[in-house]
Amino acid sequence: MAEKAKNSTKAPKSYSAEKLAAIESVEQPDTPVMVNVDHVTKQFRLKKTISLKDEFVRFLLRRPVPDRGMFTALDNVNFTINKGESVGLVGLNGSGKSTLLKCISGVQKVDGGHIETRGHVAGLLEVGAGFSNDLTGRENVYLNGAILGMTKEQIDNAFDDIVKFSEIEKFLDTEVRFYSSGMYMRLAFSVAVHSNPDVFLVDEVLAVGDEPFRRKCAKKIHELKEQGKTLVIVSHSTDQVLQFCDRAILLSHGKMMADGNTEQVLSVMLGREVKK
């Protein structure tokens, strides 16, 4: 176990260096920088709480102080995203994608470097993060809208569209605890896309709902792209990344391995040829 951990920190899943070098960078549009990730480092403490009991036992048994070492989740990550770009953030589990999105949205603070964003940034880091089971669908639309930075008037105006898009008209005045998971996610996603952000951070939530709804989401994402919105998308679905993103950033153990053409980055990551 320990052996394995050590190995993996020394040699991150080795992507072929030549192939990485061969990835073409994507030319950024001539628009303002929306997200500036400047040499960002993020560390976590490994063991969190120590209790008095632990300390006492350790003292009695004369054990050494446990390793409270730091774990580097993001290591000198550096890139900018301009207005109108949609960038895919790819990498294996634990490579730091979610951590990076949390830092961009301001939920977590970076330890080194800095991050700047422009305009209204909305994170869809987890479907329905702001939902409360004890409120009805209608009430949750208002609560979640306000959480995502909308005013009451904005929610009032967007309300019909939100409901229509989510297809839950009949259950609007039912508490969401009685929703099926698909309905729940549709409503949450619907509120998020209607909150009209300038930068939209999406973490593995595009796979919600059934096939027709996924198509609808895809259409909406394309619409947002056409409106010149900026998107940062984390997805396990190679198809989705290919479909939405012109540019991809590959993370491995917190390090940025590549930044460029989506097809090429995905090919290197998966070790096989990927085409649109």
Place this chain on the structure above:
Amino acid sequence: MNGSKKQKSTEDDSLGDLTTPGQSKGLLSVFHYRYLLSLIVQKDLRVRYRGSYLGMIWTYIKPLTQFFVYYVVMGIFLGLSKRGENYALYLFSGMIVVNYFTETFRVCTRSIRSNRGLVKKIYLPRELFPVSSQRVAMVHFWPQVAILFLFCVINGWFYGVNWRHIVAIVLGFATVSVFGLALGILFGALNVFYQDAENFVDVINMLSPWLSPIMYKASVVSAHLPDWLMHIYLLYPVTASAELFHYGFWYPTTDQTEALSSHLLLNGGIGFGIACVLLFIAEAVFKRLDGRFAQEL
């Protein structure tokens, strides 16, 4: 690659400047989010009374039960009601201040943890959570004030009241609110790292009805404490607020001959000052720790 930074800035003026995410003006930014604040308060109340038939009626039942226990045991069995006029009003006016304080302290301390789903996923000024929790405590406080006021009026409050009593009530409410919020913010932040905070707060809350002159009079204490300690006792913001409420609500219903603790309004003012300083310190600590909330929860 960064060459485009400054270009086209005119076209996209509405987007504003590059800013560091996750920064807020702290407590002041809560004002900007007042619509969200009201929705969170509604949500908290809904969660509290979900599946409840009596609902908000519980906010009347609980303090009245508590009042009757105190009244029967302290007032009748131990005979405190014979020492001075309108003991029931004296008891109730102090009790609701302490109840408001203990509830504020308890719910604010738990507020960050109980909203961890949001704290971990979406950036909001985190002061929103203790502040909204205090609003919930206030929603429970107002009905008690209404009951108190009703009984004060029945007992001739209007015949004895003057502007100093009104000032006392307002100052008392302000002091206990600021003090409760200050402690709630401080312990709410600490509770993210060590859940011992919650238990510590429960202990303080258990002591609170005995620590301030609620069932007994402050004059009883002065016989047992040296002068300097008595000053501290009276300046403790919860005590100061309870005394202000006694003065504002109970006192006008009496013949106003009973000796009060000296400098009551002055003590109240100093208590308020202490509470404000504490709020300032608590907010500073909260802001220092706030950046680590999401990853520790």
